[in-house]
Amino acid sequence: MDANMIISLHNVNFYYGPSxxxxxxxxxxxxxQVTALIGPSGCGKSTLLRLLNRMNDLIIGTRxxxxxxxxxxxxxxGHVDPVEIRRKIGMVFQKPNPFPKTIYNNIAYGxxxxxxxxxxxxxxxxxxxxxAVLWDEVKDVLNKSAMNLSGGQQQRLCIARALAMxxxxxxxxxxxxxxxxxxxxxxxxxxxxxxxxxxIIIVTHNMQQAARISDSTAxxxxxxxxEYNKTEKIFTxxxxxxxxxxxxxRFG
Amino acid sequence: xxxxxxxxxxxxxxxxxxxxxxxxxxxxxxxLALGGLLLYIVINGIGVINLDFITTMPTDSMTRGGIMPxxxxxxxxxxxxxxxxxxxxxxxxIYLTEYAVQGRMIRIIKIGINCLAGVPSVVFGLFGLGLFVxxxxxGSSILxxxxxxxxxxxxxxxxxxxxxxxxxxxxxxxASLALGVSKWQTIFRIVLPNALPGILTGSILGVGRAAGxxxxxMFTAAAFFTAKxxxxxxxxxxxxxxxxxxxxxxxxxxxxxRPMQFGTVLVLIAVVLGIDLLAIIIRSRMxxxxxx
Numbered sequence: 001m002d003a004n005m006i007i008s009l010h011n012v013n014f015y016y017g018p019s020x021x022x023x024x025x026x027x028x029x030x031x032x033q034v035t036a037l038i039g040p041s042g043c044g045k046s047t048l049l050r051l052l053n054r055m056n057d058l059i060i061g062t063r064x065x066x067x068x069x070x071x072x073x074x075x076x077x078g079h080v081d082p083v084e085i086r087r088k089i090g091m092v093f094q095k096p097n098p099f100p101k102t103i104y105n106n107i108a109y110g111x112x113x114x115x116x117x118x119x120x121x122x123x124x125x126x127x128x129x130x131x132a133v134l135w136d137e138v139k140d141v142l143n144k145s146a147m148n149l150s151g152g153q154q155q156r157l158c159i160a161r162a163l164a165m166x167x168x169x170x171x172x173x174x175x176x177x178x179x180x181x182x183x184x185x186x187x188x189x190x191x192x193x194x195x196x197x198x199x200i201i202i203v204t205h206n207m208q209q210a211a212r213i214s215d216s217t218a219x220x221x222x223x224x225x226x227e228y229n230k231t232e233k234i235f236t237x238x239x240x241x242x243x244x245x246x247x248x249x250r251f252g
Numbered sequence: 253x254x255x256x257x258x259x260x261x262x263x264x265x266x267x268x269x270x271x272x273x274x275x276x277x278x279x280x281x282x283x284l285a286l287g288g289l290l291l292y293i294v295i296n297g298i299g300v301i302n303l304d305f306i307t308t309m310p311t312d313s314m315t316r317g318g319i320m321p322x323x324x325x326x327x328x329x330x331x332x333x334x335x336x337x338x339x340x341x342x343x344x345x346i347y348l349t350e351y352a353v354q355g356r357m358i359r360i361i362k363i364g365i366n367c368l369a370g371v372p373s374v375v376f377g378l379f380g381l382g383l384f385v386x387x388x389x390x391g392s393s394i395l396x397x398x399x400x401x402x403x404x405x406x407x408x409x410x411x412x413x414x415x416x417x418x419x420x421x422x423x424x425x426x427a428s429l430a431l432g433v434s435k436w437q438t439i440f441r442i443v444l445p446n447a448l449p450g451i452l453t454g455s456i457l458g459v460g461r462a463a464g465x466x467x468x469x470m471f472t473a474a475a476f477f478t479a480k481x482x483x484x485x486x487x488x489x490x491x492x493x494x495x496x497x498x499x500x501x502x503x504x505x506x507x508x509x510r511p512m513q514f515g516t517v518l519v520l521i522a523v524v525l526g527i528d529l530l531a532i533i534i535r536s537r538m539x540x541x542x543x544x
Binding site for chain 1: 353354421423424425426427428429430431432433434437441442446
């Protein structure tokens with residue numbers, strides 16, 4: 001029953017300049033499961049997500065305290081290259097952000113430039129698109145611009161693009177918030193499928209979504225981890241009153 | 253009651269018409285001035301334009317014959333200025349927008365660059381004379397002139413490139429970096445290609461300036477008259493703006509060569525337009541599948 005923990009946080013604090021965005025967070029993310037991070041805007045859930053692949057490094061004046069272990073190694077250790085970390089921990093963003101390139105080149109971009117998985121690019125592109133359940137829709141237009149795809153298709157393309165790097169973990173930052181319900185349903189199905197092979201950590205504002213797709217759920221409030229448990233437990237019988245108030249829509 | 257609403261509406265309508273009228277008039281004045289200038293040059297200059305004028309050497313102390321060496325010289329100098337100004341300017345802009353930690357130092361540098369754009373061109377000419385011609389011993393040459401013009405257009409290109417780089421959505425950078433692609437590769441493969449059309453637009457302005465300036469090349473590259481075309485980048489050249497200046501002020505036959513002066517101006521305008529057109533064509537080809 002107890003899964004292997006792929007990422008562990010030990011007493012993590014995070015600062016934007018002088019202001020603290022995360023307070024003493026300690027939590028473990030189980031391998032090949034879906035973990036949902038929920039909480040009202042500004043609670044630190046996106047900050048936490050972007051801390052896991054060192055995307056926060058891009059923001060000047062940020063600082064991390066504590067330990068973030070990925071497969072047992074601290075990713076904030078001095079001689080760890082964030083570029084290496086990001087190859088193993090992929091990310092899908094809130095708004096679909098394909099490159100203004102062809103569909104094929106969107107997928108091939110990462111593997112080509114990093115030299116990873118560069119064996120048979122055609123096969124890799126096909127495999128990644130199939131994993132993202134987009135292949136059948138785009139197989140005849142691989143050389144057309146990705147900008148011509150619909151929003152939902154673009155987001156699946158971004159997932160395929162991340163998968164082409166063969167990451168261990170996939171971080172998703174509200175991946176369906178810019179999409180219509182049908183596209184959202186497709187992405188959710190896709191996440192169900194992907195968790196067989198990948199660890200998925202997803203930030204969402206949508207309670208039903210968290211309840212539907214995740215195995216565990218963590219509730220954050222103003223930089224604190226309030227409650228972290230099996231999703232079933234969180235949504236039926238939470239231990240903390242604040243969690244209950246939030247998931248029943250009484251605040252947030 | 254009703255009447256007062258009516259009259260206030262009328263008053264507002266009158267004001268609107270008045271302001272639109274003023275705006276239209278301003279545009280008309282500009283258009284007329286520009287059109288008039290061009291027309292004046294064409295009318296006075298078109299008479300001397302023929303194949304011989306643009307393909308042969310000047311003769312009889314430049315009172316007859318063509319202006320071919322000046323056309324060639326201006327093209328050399330302008331292309332040289334772009335070859336120097338564009339890479340240097342784009343590299344500076346990449347450093348300023350993508351790498352440098354934004355702070356007081358960078359602000360001061362940016363103000364400095366803006367000031368550089370306002371420095372009179374004759375100052376660049378003297379700078380070129382001191383540094384390239386005398387100190388580095390390039391002599392009065394294509395190389396020295398191109399370097400001087402390259403520095404002259406540098407602020408324009410840096411400014412345009414900065415704007416173009418900033419206009420590339422941050423989400424593209426994030427998407428690339430999140431794949432584990434390095435920062436340098438991200439800039440080179442994603443940011444720069446998407447900024448290039450914008451950079452070219454700004455550079456077009458620089459081209460016009462480089463081709464048309466007289467003062468910076470007077471001391472660094474331009475010759476009063478050369479009997480043949482330059483053989484290397486260390487050779488002196490004739491150039492259109494300087495040729496016009498010479499014919500109009502320094503010759504012994506100023507009045508007689510008036511039509512040639514107008515003709516030369518016309519050719520200069522055509523050369524600048526030609527180079528601009530080339531840049532516009534390149535830009536539109538690049539833009540074809542760039543939408544976001």
